[in-house]
Amino acid sequence: MRLYWELARYGFRRTAIYRSAALSGAITNTFFGFLRAYTFIALFQTRGEVGGYVLADALAFTFITQGMAALIALWAWWPIAETVQTGQVASDLSRPYDYQFAWLAQDYGRALFQLVARSVPPFVVGMIAFGITVPTDPLIWLAIIPSIVLAVAVSFGWRFILNLTTFWWIDQRGIANTSMLVATLFSGFLVPLAMWPDGVREVVYALPFASMVAIPIDVFLGKLQGVDLVAALALQAFWAVVLLALGRLVLSAALHKLVVQGG
Amino acid sequence: MSLRDWRPRGPYPPAPSPVRGGGGDGWPAPLPRALGRGVPGRVLPDFTLYAALVRAQVSAQLQYRGSFVVQAVGQFLATFVDFITLVFLFQRFPSIAGWTLGEVAFLYGLGGLAFGISDLLCGGFDGLSKMIRLGTFDRVLTRPVGTFAQVLAGDVQIRRLGRIVQGMVTLGLAVSWVEVAWTAPKVAVLVSAVVAGVVIFTAIWVIGAAITFWTVETSEVTNVFTYGGEALVSYPMPIYAEGLRRFFTFVVPLVFVSYLPALYILEKADPLGLPPVLQLCSPIVAVVFLLVARFCWALGVRHYQGTGS
Numbered sequence: 001m002r003l004y005w006e007l008a009r010y011g012f013r014r015t016a017i018y019r020s021a022a023l024s025g026a027i028t029n030t031f032f033g034f035l036r037a038y039t040f041i042a043l044f045q046t047r048g049e050v051g052g053y054v055l056a057d058a059l060a061f062t063f064i065t066q067g068m069a070a071l072i073a074l075w076a077w078w079p080i081a082e083t084v085q086t087g088q089v090a091s092d093l094s095r096p097y098d099y100q101f102a103w104l105a106q107d108y109g110r111a112l113f114q115l116v117a118r119s120v121p122p123f124v125v126g127m128i129a130f131g132i133t134v135p136t137d138p139l140i141w142l143a144i145i146p147s148i149v150l151a152v153a154v155s156f157g158w159r160f161i162l163n164l165t166t167f168w169w170i171d172q173r174g175i176a177n178t179s180m181l182v183a184t185l186f187s188g189f190l191v192p193l194a195m196w197p198d199g200v201r202e203v204v205y206a207l208p209f210a211s212m213v214a215i216p217i218d219v220f221l222g223k224l225q226g227v228d229l230v231a232a233l234a235l236q237a238f239w240a241v242v243l244l245a246l247g248r249l250v251l252s253a254a255l256h257k258l259v260v261q262g263g
Numbered sequence: 264m265s266l267r268d269w270r271p272r273g274p275y276p277p278a279p280s281p282v283r284g285g286g287g288d289g290w291p292a293p294l295p296r297a298l299g300r301g302v303p304g305r306v307l308p309d310f311t312l313y314a315a316l317v318r319a320q321v322s323a324q325l326q327y328r329g330s331f332v333v334q335a336v337g338q339f340l341a342t343f344v345d346f347i348t349l350v351f352l353f354q355r356f357p358s359i360a361g362w363t364l365g366e367v368a369f370l371y372g373l374g375g376l377a378f379g380i381s382d383l384l385c386g387g388f389d390g391l392s393k394m395i396r397l398g399t400f401d402r403v404l405t406r407p408v409g410t411f412a413q414v415l416a417g418d419v420q421i422r423r424l425g426r427i428v429q430g431m432v433t434l435g436l437a438v439s440w441v442e443v444a445w446t447a448p449k450v451a452v453l454v455s456a457v458v459a460g461v462v463i464f465t466a467i468w469v470i471g472a473a474i475t476f477w478t479v480e481t482s483e484v485t486n487v488f489t490y491g492g493e494a495l496v497s498y499p500m501p502i503y504a505e506g507l508r509r510f511f512t513f514v515v516p517l518v519f520v521s522y523l524p525a526l527y528i529l530e531k532a533d534p535l536g537l538p539p540v541l542q543l544c545s546p547i548v549a550v551v552f553l554l555v556a557r558f559c560w561a562l563g564v565r566h567y568q569g570t571g572s
Binding site for chain 2: 020021024025027028031032034035038039041042043044045046047050051171173174176177178180181184185190191195196197
C-alpha cells in the first residue's frame with residue numbers, strides 16, 4: 001500500500017515539473033471557457049430553460065468541463081504506449097508491484113495536480129467573470145469527491161486499454177484520433193447531455209464516457225438527488241470495475257504477445 | 264555538434280552515380296539547378312525550394328497509405344464533432360444572436376476551411392520550438408535560402424487534409440441550407456475570404472513561432488489564437504463581450520476571416536455598426552497582417568542565438 005502511495009506522489013511530482021505547461025494550459029482552457037460561455041449566454045436569450053439547465057447551470061458546466069479535460073486526461077495520455085515503444089515496459093512489468101494498480105496510483109497523483117493547476121483556476125475565473133457559484137448543499141460536496149475519484153478511475157480504465165493497443169498496433173495515432181472523438185462527444189463535454197435529443201441521451205448516459213464527465217458535473221450542479229444520485233455513483237463504480245477488469249484481460253493477452261529481445 | 268555529424272555518411276565526396284538522390288544511398292534528391300544560386304530572401308528560388316521540399320514530404324507520407332487514410336479520416340471526424348455539437352444545440356435553441364443554424368454553419372465552414380489550410384501549411388512553425396532546442400535551426404541558417412520558406416516547408420502533414428475536407432463539407436452544407444442569391448461579387452468575396460483567412464491564420468502561426476526565438480519553449484498561448492481563433496470565428500461576433508471583439512478586430516483581425524465576409528454574402532445587418540466597406544477588405548487586412556508577421560519573424564531570426572548545445 002505504501003508503495004502505491006509513493007507512486008501516487010511520484011505521479012504528482014512528475015506532472016508538477018511542467019509548471020509552465022500547466023499555466024499555459026490553464027490559460028487556454030479558460031479562454032475556451034469564455035468563448036463557450038458567450039455562446040451559451042447568446043443561446044439562452046432565446047429560451048429560459050433547456051432540459052433542466054438554466055443559463056447559470058450552462059455557464060458552470062462550461063468552466064467545469066474546461067477544467068475536467070486535463071483532470072481526466074480526456075485528449076492525450078500515452079505514457080504507457082511510450083514505454084512499449086521504447087521497450088521500458090519490459091522492466092516495468094518485472095517490478096514487484098501490480099502493473100495496472102501502479103499506473104493507476106500514478107494517475108491519481110497526476111489527476112490531483114491537474115485538479116489544483118488546471119481545474120480550479122478556470123472555475124475561479126468563471127466565478128469572477130460570470131458570477132457562477134459553488135454548491136451550498138454539503139451533501140453535494142460529500143458526493144462530488146467519490147464521483148470525481150470514480151471518474152478518474154473510469155477514464156484511467158479506458159486509457160489503460162487504449163495504451164495497451166500499442167502492443168498490437170505500434171502507431172497509436174489512429175486510435176488516438178478515434179478515441180478522442182468518441183470520448184469528447186459521448187462524455188457530454190461539449191453539450192450537456194440534458195440538451196441531447198431524447199432517445200439518444202439515455203443510451204449515451206449509460207456508456208462509460210458519461211461517467212467521466214457528465215455524471216460528476218450533474219452531481220456538482222445538484223441535478224442528481226436521492227436515489228438518482230446513488231444510482232449515478234453506482235453506475236460510475238460499475239464502469240470503473242468493468243474497465244479495470246477488461247484492462248487486466250487485455251494486459252494478459254498483451255503479455256502473451258510480448259517478446260523481450262536481448263537481456 | 265561535432266564536424267563528423269554534418270558530413271553525410273558514406274564516401275565524401277560521393278562517387279558520381281546516375282542513381283544518386285532518392286536511391287536510398289543517404290543522399291537527398293537533387294534540387295533544381297536554379298537553387299544553387301538562391302539568394303536569401305529572393306522569392307522565386309524560395310518558392311521552388313518550398314515546392315521541392317513539400318513534394319518530398321508528401322511522397323514520403325504516401326508510402327504509408329493505410330496510416331495516412333486512417334489519420335485523415337480521424338482528423339475529419341475529430342473536427343466534425345464540433346459541428347455535431349452545433350447541430351445539437353440548434354435542436355434546442357432556434358437561433359443565436361439572430362443567426363440560424365445554416366448561417367452559423369456558414370461561419371463555421373468558412374473559418375474551418377481557412378484554418379484547415381493554414382494548419383496544413385504551417386506545421387513547420389508549430390515545430391520551431393523543437394528545432395531551436397535541438398539546434399537544427401542552425402542548419403536552416405547556413406543554407407542559402409530564406410529561413411521563412413524553409414521553416415514553412417518543414418512539416419507539411421497531409422493527414423491534415425481531413426480538416427480541410429471537413430471545412431468544405433460544412434461550408435457546402437451551409438450553402439445548401441441558407442438561401443444565397445449568388446452573384447459574381449459574392450463568389451469573389453467568398454474565394455478571397457478563404458484566401459485571406461488562410462493568410463491571417465498563417466500570420467498568427469508565424470508570430471507565435473517568432474516569439475519562440477525569445478522564449479524557446481512554444482508558448483501554448485499561441486493555441487488561444489490559432490485553435491481558439493478557429494473556435495471564435497465559428498460564431499457571430501456580436502455574441503462576444505466588447506473587449507474581446509475589439510481585440511479580435513483591431514489587434515488580431517480575426518473578424519475578417521468569417522464574420523465580415525459572411526455579412527456581405529448572406530446580406531445580414533451588422534448590429535456592431537462596422538462600416539460596410541470593411542466587409543470587402545479581408546484581403547488587404549490579411550496582407551498587412553502578414554507583413555507584420557514577416558517583420559516579427561525577421562526580428563526573431565536576428566535575435567536568435569542558439570541554445571548552445
